[in-house]
Amino acid sequence: MATALQLSTLGHRIRHHRLAHGYTLDELGAVVGVAGSQLSLIENGKREPKLSLLQAIALATGTDVSDLLSAEPPNRRAALELELERAQHSPVFRRLGVPPVKVTKTMTDETIEGVLALHRELQRREREAIATPEEARRANTELRLRMREQGNYLPEIEKLAEKQLKAAGHSSGALTHRTVSIMAEQLGFELIYASDLPHSARSVTDLENGRIYLPPASIPGGHGLRSMALQAMAHRLLGHTPPTDYADFLQQRLEINYYAACCLMPETASVAFLAQAKKDRNLAVEDFRDAFGVTHEAAGMRLTNLMTEHLGIRLHFLRVDGSGAISRVYENDDLPLPMDVTGSVEGQMVCRRFAARSAFAEQNRTTEHYQYTDTPSGTFWCSSQTGTTSAGEFSITVGVPFDDARWFRGRETQKRATSTCPDEACCRRPDADLTRRWEGKAWPSARVHMQMFSPLPRGMFPGVDDGEVYAFLDRHA
Template sequence: MVKSVSPLRVAALEPLSETSAGEPPGRRGLDALSVGRRIRHHRRARGLTLAQLGEAVGTAQSLLSQVENGKREPRLSLIAAVAEALGTTPADLLDPAPPPNRRAALEIELEQAQRSPLFRSLGLPRVAPSSKLPTEALEALVALHGELARRHDASNATPEEARRANTEIRLLMRAVDNHLPEIEELAEEMVRAAGYTVGALTHRQVARMAQELGFSIIHVDDLPHSTRTVTDLAHGRIYLPPASIPGGHGLRSLALQAIAHRILQHERPASYTQFLRQRLEINYFAAGCLLPRSAAVEFLSAAKADKDLAVEDFRDAFGVTHEAAAHRLTNLLTSHLGIPVHFLRVGDDGALYRGYENDGVPFPQDASGAIEGQPVCREWTARTVFDVRNRTTENYQYTDTPAGTFWCSSQTGSTEHGGFSITVGVPYAHAKWFRGRDTRVRRRSSCPDASCCRRPAAQLEERWADAAWPSARLHAQTLAPLPSGRFPGVDDVEVYEFLTSHAPRPDATGSPG
């Protein structure tokens, strides 16, 4: 049986909610409101009042009222007693399937909407979904809450909100050295159960992990363009592309990310911040499986002892991309080897697309603290590597900055959208552990001082300032809001039509074939 980990509680980055604090691990998925509404449905169907049911099971009417309204989670002993009194079974009352009728479903939706932070922020009085409230009124209230939530999400689905959320998560991860121990343990447990011992995790072992969760992996060539994978929860299928997609996302990694959503019990993200946190978790889990902690730390410790740490060796030992190996180092170097580190993915246009640091390197930031899209100093290794002719191996450089001297290793790659560099660096004092520490390449950076590389030379500015009129390329994404489907960036119509076309067809008995 696969154990589960609640979203980002693994790193204590998010406090427990009121409804889940103190719950036993096996019951965190229990929806108290749904259980309560099922009890109410069966009670009314048998013509019993709360007082009569309370007398039958030896429980106070007030307690049963709290249970039916989802304000209190019933003990299993009470569930059993209520089920017997109502002529049903505990399994029926605890069934995660949809509510028994439309009225119950509407009552649950209204209760859940009125418990949301959005509703509480409005300061409006709560409407009790009592039996006296007409079903038509319930329909209207639920629809209004749905539209309110949709408009709230749309107003927040902006590049500014995305950057704010990304900055918040980056700072939280820096505070824990980019290390999530519980996901590490879970990934290790999963790969060992699938038969992993050493070296690269195989596709067969990934398939076994999916089977353990009741899923089969199916490769298709018509995935919706807005998705990397699609999981059919109804039929236990994970759909993947037929071959690796551009950018280094291998099939193993894609499958592991889809598996991670299930293992970590992710629910549909209610905000862009939650969406990004889930993305971080599934990426972390995939990395923890492809480069399992025990084997990875053993490999890195031996390399450190030999003073021969190298991203390319780490990459080759586990059969992953250079970027995956470099990013995995940020999870392990500080927590297990005591080495502070930074990581950058920089486009050939000089923009920083992804970054992490806990070693004090001065990343470029905007006024909000966001680093994404900011221009990296032209003197940094991540930029100078594009001028190197031999790009087949790692390139090394020392860079003197206002925050100290850093040693860095960079490697370039390319996608259909252009070139990029992957850089891993450490403070000067820790360069002694790495291959390439003897490089004589050294640059000096005074960024964020504009005179370093952002301000043109005086003679060039004098010559061209009034004679140049470039036509700037418009980055349309800076003007467009984020897509507002059930999942950010995903076209719901495409996904649902795709699932319909690939769903198993019923056989002659009416069961899925």
């Protein structure tokens, strides 16, 4: 069965050839053996003709069937009418409940173009208003839960990364910048380091000229140049198109990050390293990090992709800022985490007793700190390391249930804490004696976090200023 758009295009092409040969509907109908009214239905996309009729029409108009079946509009007027029909069948327009405009012979091309301009603006605004904050939180939560069910493991991307690495000649050790450049060249891209990148973009890909623009130095916070280049390439390799909504945007971001991690820490080599460390009962994030030359956070996140799938170990990962708010999270070991009514965890305050927060009190920030924490869901062993960026302090934590601590370095730690969260009495409710002493006698000046008032980033690619990007590309074209 042909689609409505295919039938409309076919109808336009039949009409074009009929008129080019000077036939009326009735005249052509007499030649091919059908009533003119039947031909009218076909030309208006209301009826699908049989192949024998198409062959007769092609013969009568001096063309062939393949030309009639072409997907290309026969002329500019037909192209305008087909675009308008497509726009008026879009979900964005149909949600308005506005009756579609009926195109007549007397309607000028300029009138159709004016209506189309309104449709294009409607589509543009729909792409910009990509999500409300609540929709974004829900989309993020749904994605996190979906990945939890999959063990945070994406086998197709793992295979794709190993294939690209092999093609570039990479076999072992840390991935070099040179190899990343070769991987880009094999996709038809040149890596260019530009000091004037738009402030809203980490990288910009020029699809027309085959260039990937990167900053001249790594971005603070662990966004290395290798990773940024690999993420830009991943969009092409994974066949991404402009995101249709915020959920699609988040899915694409997850996939490009996953691909970059697979390239920097390839599955085969990583699993071999981890399996040997487990055999030696000496698993450690810092060793995994140093073996592949990545950040502590990247190594911790990569563990979430591989540990459950290949080593049968459930785990959790937390990135927490200096105030105790969760900025990145993964768990499949039932660690009790705070969440809002939508199920969102990001932005929630983690328990003060967790290693993710107690690590900030440690004096030595260059090594991992270990802790056992008793919770309502059981006892967990955790390894935490802290760091600092221009935005402030943060900690990276990887932890496992008590029984799996035996595989990790640091299992002998004597540091232990007890958390009863989400019970308010654990760490959220002030001490009763202190409350009686100071309640009604204190007036702190609150520090307002300006992100509370920031709207969710808009645009086809949320948070990116299209005007800046286009001006940048024009400067470098």
